[in-house]
Amino acid sequence: MQVEVSCKNLIVNYGVHCALSIEHLTLRGGVVALLGHNGAGKSTLMKALLDLLPHPPRSLQVRGPDGELFTSSSHMAFCPETGAIFEDISVAEYVGLWCRLKHHDSNYYRKAGQTYMELLEISPLLRKKGRELSKGQRRRVQTAIGFLTKPRLFLIDEPFDGLDVQRTQELADIILAHRESTSFVISSHRMDVMERLADAALVLEQGLVATAGSIEDVCKSLAGSNLLITHAANPTHLCEMLKAQLPSALVSQLGDQVSVTGHTLDPDRVRSLVTSVDQNGARLINGRASLTDAMSIHLRAAHARAAPNN
């Protein structure tokens, strides 16, 4: 399900510090990735979407596919980075509380919500107290609660942080399985997973929008063009040489392929450099930078921009 996030002149200050300043934004997507360095304004934007700021910005709106205006209490669910559960009550009581609030039935999770309880393996945790849960388990509980409340938009802060490969895969599968009925706004540093999940992204830098749009547009905007070199005789040697010759580009080796990404990339120069060390038929293909590479370039540039200020 696609939602449209829009705002005009959105400014959020914490004291004298400007946490968010967005002049204009319109973004559509089913799974929207919120990306950026720590302190870029991702959590503040989530709070703004959830109407959790002391002075809620009126221009910020989320609309469903039929143009319906979403409100946090009626259409949204939220899972914070730390998860959330009272330390001194059991998981069953906490889940029951949410079910009573949202479905008027504290046993809803045992009936209609059983799927989520099984998918996120909550059943073995039901008797445990909040304080007995690990951070990952707390997050799983809050994620399950989010799905149980049947939101139209589910905002999740760092859902993959601290999860092992298998759990990351499982959570990603659950999100993909629900994308028809639920939209997601996910803040994450796991670019590999977000590239697989998201169809739109918003990249923030120091509270400002660095870029926004489809994943492809975002990658292009952040990283420029990309060349993929295949069939190289010695990809490692080629990679080292290109790194030395193209300091402004991001050069990385992916198995027997070499990826070269950069805003000022001259294909002819790259071709001549490749030919100079490999005359046995290495091929150059125009590709697209991965989200991981694009964000690497962006963060490197962001650090460089921030360095003089520090």
Next chain:
Amino acid sequence: MSPFRLAFALLRIPRLFAALILFPLLLSLLIVFAQLVLTTAASRFAAVDSSALEQHYERRRESDLGKLLVLGDTALAPLQICRWNEVPTSEGLREVPPGPQCAPDRLDAALHVASPHDFDAKDYVRLLDGWVERLHVCKSCRPDIVISIAEDSIRSDVYSTQALILLQLSRNNQSVQEHFIAATRERDQLRALTGETHFHSVGLRSSINLDQSKRMLTVIVNVAGLVIVALWLALKSHRKVLDYFAKNGALLPMVAATGKRSFYGALWVLTILRVSAFLAAAVPLTLYGIHELLDSSEDIPVLFPERAELVLWLIALTSSFALAALIASLADLRHRHELLSVLYRYVPLGFCMLGTALWTATFIFDGPLFGTIRSGITALPILGMGPILVAPALKPELSVLVVHGVLTLILLGFAVRANTRWFAAHLDEL
């Protein structure tokens, strides 16, 4: 979502009910009960006259718990004095009691003196007669009470709790009690010569009956205690509930899912429930305690002959404490990141103490100017909190109570309106 639904959904979890309502309620009731017991005891002690003292000592003689515990309910025989002798043995001189009737018992007393046969023990007979059976005068015998008398010092060594109780009781014996009763009777006679004392001062609506003011102060302390605990539950606990949610990380998802208005509405529902439950239990308890304290001829109407005065006082007192608590709470919130933030809580208390000191100083001087200054201080919010607290005893003009109440309520409304966002300060931080 209705705030009531959210509040009652939270309270249906037993643990949350205990943490949010039950424990603070029990603690508050315990505080009020302890305060009632202490003030009642203090008031009764201050109001005691010679006949009451006589009755009290009579009751104690008949059924003193300590005596009953140690000696039972049979009276002891007159005190027997046993002066020990030294007899030669193969190991040297040895002290022995003068006969089998003087065989030492644990609950006897002993006087350790250098020369047992020459020592004059009549003062000790006066002290211990009726409390122990035998007084051993010896050099080294050792029952549970041993009084060692040297040339320049006297000390007592007690070797059991029962013996300690007996020694304490003996120090307050019938002779001492009779002296106390005689002194109190003398004081009562002197007081009777002057009758009730009424203090007059400029700026007071009527004279202050100093004899009645002790009871009045007990009523004031208990009513003020109720107001303070209720406000503490309302304001401080409102923050506690927020902290409880924030500490568990449940604040943001809960507020997001229910909406800010509903969530904060639910917090106020919980707060009102706490305060209502407290008042429902504490007001009857306090009224009962005050009624027990007053003589049968007296009643609250005697202390508050004008109902308007009681109502005005309650309004002025409650709004005054509410304003002080609100300012302290907001100051604490707004400056919570500063090292000395804790000091901000005491700013209203500091102003209150300053006002009370100035107000007290006006009694030293005479004249209409100081009466006006006194009324002016009483009428001011915060500065006049102390004088307002004791207003039923000191009878300021009713107009002063009205001005204080109105000014305080205006300031209270202004403070709440201007600082609403600070009550949600947690959201800034999470």
